[in-house]
Amino acid sequence: MKHIRYHQHILLLLTLTLLACGGKKSADSANTGDGQLVTFHLNAPPSKVEPLLLSEIADSVSYVALETKKETLTDYGLQYGNRYYTVISNDERLLCFDKNGKYLHQIGSKGDGPEEYSSMSRLNEFIADPVTNWVYCNSREQTQVYDENGKYVKSIKREKSWDFLPDFVYNDLAYFAPTYHPTIEIIDERNNRSVTNNKELIEKDRTFWKELDKKYGDRVPTYGGAYLVSSISNDALYCWSVFYDTVMIAKSKVVKPFCRIVPDNKYKPEDLYDKDKKAFLLQPLIFNTLVCKDKILLHVAYYTSMDDIKAYYLQEDKKCWYWVVCNMKEGSVTYHLDYIINDLDGGPNILFKRGIYNSISVEDLKNDKEIYNSYFTEGVKAKLKDQEGKFQRLLEPLADDANPIIRTIHWKK
Numbered sequence: 037m038k039h040i041r042y043h044q045h046i047l048l049l050l051t052l053t054l055l056a057c058g059g060k061k062s063a064d065s066a067n068t069g070d071g072q073l074v075t076f077h078l079n080a081p082p083s084k085v086e087p088l089l090l091s092e093i094a095d096s097v098s099y100v101a102l103e104t105k106k107e108t109l110t111d112y113g114l115q116y117g118n119r120y121y122t123v124i125s126n127d128e129r130l131l132c133f134d135k136n137g138k139y140l141h142q143i144g145s146k147g148d149g150p151e152e153y154s155s156m157s158r159l160n161e162f163i164a165d166p167v168t169n170w171v172y173c174n175s176r177e178q179t180q181v182y183d184e185n186g187k188y189v190k191s192i193k194r195e196k197s198w199d200f201l202p203d204f205v206y207n208d209l210a211y212f213a214p215t216y217h218p219t220i221e222i223i224d225e226r227n228n229r230s231v232t233n234n235k236e237l238i239e240k241d242r243t244f245w246k247e248l249d250k251k252y253g254d255r256v257p258t259y260g261g262a263y264l265v266s267s268i269s270n271d272a273l274y275c276w277s278v279f280y281d282t283v284m285i286a287k288s289k290v291v292k293p294f295c296r297i298v299p300d301n302k303y304k305p306e307d308l309y310d311k312d313k314k315a316f317l318l319q320p321l322i323f324n325t326l327v328c329k330d331k332i333l334l335h336v337a338y339y340t341s342m343d344d345i346k347a348y349y350l351q352e353d354k355k356c357w358y359w360v361v362c363n364m365k366e367g368s369v370t371y372h373l374d375y376i377i378n379d380l381d382g383g384p385n386i387l388f389k390r391g392i393y394n395s396i397s398v399e400d401l402k403n404d405k406e407i408y409n410s411y412f413t414e415g416v417k418a419k420l421k422d423q424e425g426k427f428q429r430l431l432e433p434l435a436d437d438a439n440p441i442i443r444t445i446h447w448k449k
Contacts, residue, residue, distance in 0.1 A: 073282065074364060075296040078320045081338060081358050081371045088359050088372035089379050089416075090386065093328050096446045097380050099430055100137045101398075102439035108139050112395040113442050117166030120442050128156040130173065132186060137442070143171050143186040151188035153180045165205040170225075172210070174201045181225070192225075203266050204273040204286075211273045211286050213266045218280040220273060220291050231289045248305055269327040270449055276322065278303040283325075295332070295364070297322070328447040332362040379416045382427035383443065394443045399436040 090097070102113055102120060108131055110122040118135035121143070130143040130153075143162075145152050153175040155161060162173045169184035172192075179192040179201055192202075192210075203213040205225070212221040219238045224231050232238065266275040272287040276297060285294040301319050319339065326333040337356045344356050357374035376386035384401060430441075 073293055073296045074367065075281070075298060076332075076362050076369060078297060078299045078336070078360075080300065085358065085371045085373055088361065088370075088376045090376050090445070091379050093331060093333060093361070093376075094380065094445050094447050097378065097383060098444045098446070099383065099427075100135070100442045100444070101430070101434060102133050102137045102442065103139045104435070104439040105139060108439065109437075110439055111397065113440050115394060115442055115444060116164035117169065119164065119166075119169055121162070121164060121171070122439075123156055123161075130156050130162060130171070132171075137439075141186045144173060144180060144182045144188060150191070151180070163202055163205055165207065167207040170205070170208075172202050172205055192223075203275070204268050206271060206273075209289065213264060213273065213275045218264075218275060218277040218282055218284050220275050220284055220286040222286060222289060222291065224289075232291055233289070234291050245305075265322045265325055267325045267327075269447070272327075274325060274327055276325065278319075278322070279305050294327075297362075326447065329449060330363065330365040332364065334360040334362065336360055377416060379419060382420050382423035386445075394445065395440045396443055397440050398431060398434045398438045401441065402431055402436065 100120065102108070102110070102122065108122075108124070110124055110131070113120050113122040113133070115121075119140075120133040120137065122131050122133070123129070124131065128146045132140045132143055134140055146154070146156055148154065153161075153173040155175070156173065162171055164171045170189065171182045171186070173180045173182065175191075177193065181189040181192060183189050201212075202210040202223075203220075204211040208224065208226045209231070210223045210225050212223065213219075219234060219241050220232070221230060221235075221238055222232045223229070264275065264277050266273060268274075272285055274283055274285055274294060276283045278299065281296045281298045283294045283297055285292060299320050303319065321337045321339065322334055323337060324335045336358050338358070339356055355374075359372040359374065359376060361370045361372065363369070374387075378385045384396065434441075
């Protein structure tokens with residue numbers, strides 16, 4: 037789950053065929069006219085693919101430079117609503133910045149006390165409510181909650197390790213997407229009660245995994261743990277598991293199916309116990325997903341050998357990754373290269389090999405601008421000619437070792 041949450045703030049994947057089509061679709065689910073879910077099949081990618089243009093899936097891009105102080109130096113940042121958060125890795129402090137990038141305050145503190153978090157070494161170990169600005173930090177077998185000023189509020193204790201970390205918090209509703217499960221549980225945090233309408237399905241899943249554990253014993257460690265993918269789009273949480281076909285959507289207090297994504301080489305729950313990691317080979321691993329307007333954007337890896345898997349974790353540049361666009365309206369699927377051409381302004385393309393897609397170091401922006409632009413066609417370069425000066429003026433006053441710039445992509449809704 038932790039590994040997936042790290043990639044969740046980055047993005048995700050493939051080739052698919054529409055099985056069911058027709059009729060008017062609702063805004064919150066990809067149903068066909070006869071009420072059945074639209075189904076996409078993930079197959080092997082074609083031999084020749086083209087890059088994806090950002091203008092096809094987004095309206096605009098904006099940039100905010102995080103304030104640089106001696107006590108706030110960091111490498112990465114994340115955005116929740118109009119605030120930005122970063123983890124200082126050497127002493128594991130979580131910091132908060134306002135909508136203009138000005139440093140505000142520290143969130144809680146690391147330690148063994150009842151109001152402290154045990155670890156804050158990576159950006160995947162917390163999540164913030166974009167409406168209330170409350171922050172939820174993973175700590176041992178509980179979640180520590182801090183208010184908009186970084187002060188301790190309470191602790192949330194969960195019954196299982198895969199249950200205790202909220203996957204998404206919005207307007208006091210905490211969405212819990214248990215690891216390996218396609219189900220979502222919603223907790224009203226202000227009133228401390230469950231409001232989920234699919235409790236029977238959650239309990240059924242828990243029973244299933246308990247029986248599986250009895251059969252196979254302790255889980256065998258696997259590369260990545262890429263079994264559950266969840267993402268936030270248009271104030272809703274989308275959740276998909278490789279062991280199930282259905283993408284679930286949680287919006288407000290309602291949880292329901294959204295669509296179906298079926299890998300060509302489908303996982304089985306028993307694949308968790310594959311000591312040779314064969315389950316990861318020739319499988320489309322979905323690492324992130326985004327729903328924008330009438331499209332589902334997927335970031336996918338196709339591993340064909342153990343060397344491919346090892347290369348990914350060593351951050352080597354292996355050609356295993358693809359962007360896949362599933363068009364919900366037309367039922368079409370297109371495969372694209374592992375970067376998105378930013379044809380909206382003079383800034384860089386969308387790359388993921390650096391870690392988090394919306395957090396970019398100033399040094400990278402200055403040094404790699406020529407490399408980024410080498411991907412552009414002449415038509416795109418002409419379109420961006422008037423934008424480059426604006427982007428350069430943003431960078432000029434910043435030192436190479438300044439805190440990162442947060443890039444906000446305003447996706448089409």
